[in-house]
Amino acid sequence: MTVHLRASEALYLWRSAMLAMVRTDGPDLTQRQLTILLHVYLEPPPHTVRGLAALLGVTKPVITRALDTMGAMGLVHRTRDKADRRNVVIQRTVEGSEYIERLGRIIVREGEELGV
Amino acid sequence: MTVHLRASEALYLWRSAMLAMVRTDGPDLTQRQLTILLHVYLEPPPHTVRGLAALLGVTKPVITRALDTMGAMGLVHRTRDKADRRNVVIQRTVEGSEYIERLGRIIVREGEELGV
DNA sequence: GGTAATCGTTTCGCAACCGTATCATTGCCC
DNA sequence: GGGCAATGATACGGTTGCGAAACGATTACC
Secondary structure, eight states, X not given: OOOOOOHHHHHHXXXXXXXXXXXXXXXXXXXXXXXXXXXXXXXXXXXXXXXXXXXXXXXXXXXXXXXXXXXXXXXXEEEEOSSSTTOEEEEEOHHHHHHHHHHHHHHHHHHHHHTO | XXXXXXXXXXXXXXXXXXXXXXXXXXXXXXXXXXXXXXXXHHSOSOOOHHHHHHHHTOOHHHHHHHHHHHHHTTSEXXXXXXXXXXXXXXXXXXXXXXXXXXXXXXXXXXXXXXXX
């Protein structure tokens, strides 16, 4: 059974889910920050500043600042790599997991209302 | 044929599409700006500052500033309502349509790669 | 016609983000 | 050990967004 997500459906889903996120009082992440957060929580570790910068196609300070902000929000945690102490390993937190799970529920809910 | 979009699939789709958007050099919109843009292009007019502010649950200056930014980018256009000259009507542009279409293609493409 | 209400914008002080350049620390390798 | 490369963080100047408050323009009301 193949599912085909059409462009119009995709856009409606996107709008509905983004609207639901904007309307909530949760942390207001930028697109870059949210992309980082999703990647950290969906892909297996380890995650480094350098790797994320290459992935997103941005400079390292962008990643450092994003981690500063999301770290202050409790969404991620940073630790020095014990093997190579130059590296910083980005780790998940309970709060971050909850944020991601909430996002997933929002998308699914809006998708169901649209029949996607 | 019922389609069930699971949370994990939804999140992977979200990450992939957002990553593709971040990696492109296009305009870097905030979540609020993108939500406004999607709404204007998906819902029938008229669209007003007041209506968008109520929809998103934000103050009017937020909408004004978002329209300033996206107007400078050519993504939307503002006109005074001739019937009631207090109102401002937000109109679509060719450039905005292309942006939205590009976003739709990105989501569909990433969705197909994920088998969603 | 004069007052009140509505609509969108502007102003203000503040915080966050950006890109470039630079820095301190750590590991590599001869 | 000493020079060099790599990693992440920081400094800097500039831009943009934010919320609260105040503002002009327009319309509604009595």
